[in-house]
Amino acid sequence: MSSDSDCRSVTCQASPNIALIKYWGKRNEELILPDNDSLSITLDTNDMHSYTTVSTSSSMTCDTFYFDGVQQTKLASRMQKVLNEIRRRTKDGKIKFVEIRSHNTFPASSGLASSASAYASLAIALTNLFNLDDAQSTAAYLARIGSGSAVRSIYGGFVRWSSEGECLSSCVFPAEHWSEFRIVILIFNSSKKAVSSTDAMQRTRQTSTLFQARLSTINEKMTQLIEAIKNKDFNAFAKIVMMDSSQFHAVCMDTYPPVIYLNEQSKHLIHLVHAYNQMDGDQTTKVAYTFDAGPNPFCFIRQEHVDEFLRLLKYFYPTVNADADKQVSSDADEKFSSITL
Ligand code: 2P0
Numbered sequence: 179m180s181s182d183s184d185c186r187s188v189t190c191q192a193s194p195n196i197a198l199i200k201y202w203g204k205r206n207e208e209l210i211l212p213d214n215d216s217l218s219i220t221l222d223t224n225d226m227h228s229y230t231t232v233s234t235s236s237s238m239t240c241d242t243f244y245f246d247g248v249q250q251t252k253l254a255s256r257m258q259k260v261l262n263e264i265r266r267r268t269k270d271g272k273i274k275f276v277e278i279r280s281h282n283t284f285p286a287s288s289g290l291a292s293s294a295s296a297y298a299s300l301a302i303a304l305t306n307l308f309n310l311d312d313a314q315s316t317a318a319y320l321a322r323i324g325s326g327s328a329v330r331s332i333y334g335g336f337v338r339w340s341s342e343g344e345c346l347s348s349c350v351f352p353a354e355h356w357s358e359f360r361i362v363i364l365i366f367n368s369s370k371k372a373v374s375s376t377d378a379m380q381r382t383r384q385t386s387t388l389f390q391a392r393l394s395t396i397n398e399k400m401t402q403l404i405e406a407i408k409n410k411d412f413n414a415f416a417k418i419v420m421m422d423s424s425q426f427h428a429v430c431m432d433t434y435p436p437v438i439y440l441n442e443q444s445k446h447l448i449h450l451v452h453a454y455n456q457m458d459g460d461q462t463t464k465v466a467y468t469f470d471a472g473p474n475p476f477c478f479i480r481q482e483h484v485d486e487f488l489r490l491l492k493y494f495y496p497t498v499n500a501d502a503d504k505q506v507s508s509d510a511d512e513k514f515s516s517i518t519l
Pocket of ligand 1: 196197199200201202210216293294324325326327328375376470471
């Protein structure tokens with residue numbers, strides 16, 4: 179009988195990323211090759227991480243997966259796909275089975291990109307545990323075949339995922355490039371989404387006529403967004419990001435049966451941001467929003483406007499937690515009473 183003396187274990191963490199230009203549609207389901215380029219920012223906060231511990235020992239008799247400490251009855255087929263790829267790459271037979279233990283410090287499957295950080299942390303942990311070559315690109319490949327957007331969480335800062343050739347991802351600008359850039363996340367609803375992204379994007383490809391029109395806009399938008407980030411041009415950045423979010427949700431709505439991720443609060447926030455941006459009558463955009471496959475807004479803002487925006491949120495949504503909640507004054511701010519929606 180073998181002992182556990184050969185047990186090896188690695189724990190890694192990864193953060194979610196939020197798409198500024200959304201990935202939606204796969205041209206290859208098995209390898210998860212996307213229909214369009216996407217660009218994201220990897221979140222850099224203490225509150226939102228996925229942690230994955232992978233262990234292997236000769237005494238293991240099957241692969242096992244624990245989520246939040248609870249053993250799952252079977253591994254998701256995508257997780258199995260990642261493990262099969264590991265076995266293919268370590269043909270010396272040393273790897274037999276693995277135990278995977280994963281948990282998130284934030285709600286899963288609610289449009290907060292938990293699958294991205296979960297598969298990225300799994301991919302990095304497996305790459306380390308088995309000492310695979312070209313660690314970063316190998317981890318990116320493994321992450322991608324687990325969940326497409328996870329390929330972007332391998333890198334920090336502003337990350338582009340190409341839809342061409344081998345569909346590689348890379349950091350376009352590090353987070354320090356735009357040091358005043360901040361993200362405020364509102365959790366309107368943390369329940370699991372009714373339609374998974376995977377199913378929804380398949381349905382979009384089959385039924386939406388707007389989908390092809392969206393694809394034809396991506397390259398120009400990508401060039402403009404990279405230029406805006408390079409120049410730290412928030413006005414240009416905000417317009418591109420908000421329009422891409424709306425276009426993505428319009429395509430979801432054009433899908434049959436429709437896929438509707440936004441809720442009434444999401445729509446209220448959209449109106450609120452535009453009213454707030456126009457409040458002072460100048461041409462400066464203070465806040466931009468984007469919504470993933472869920473109702474929860476990710477708001478982009480520069481540091482100088484954060485305090486006022488948090489007061490605005492507290493005024494309109496007194497019961498909602500923004501992630502920088504500690505800084506929020508509970509006093510109603512009369513300045514905002516002029517905003518009518
Ligand atoms: C994105 N989303 O670019 C887009 C925007 C949601 C809306 O990538 O099927 O979980 O695992 O590749 O990565 C969510 O889809 O889908 C997603 P799969 P994934 O972030």
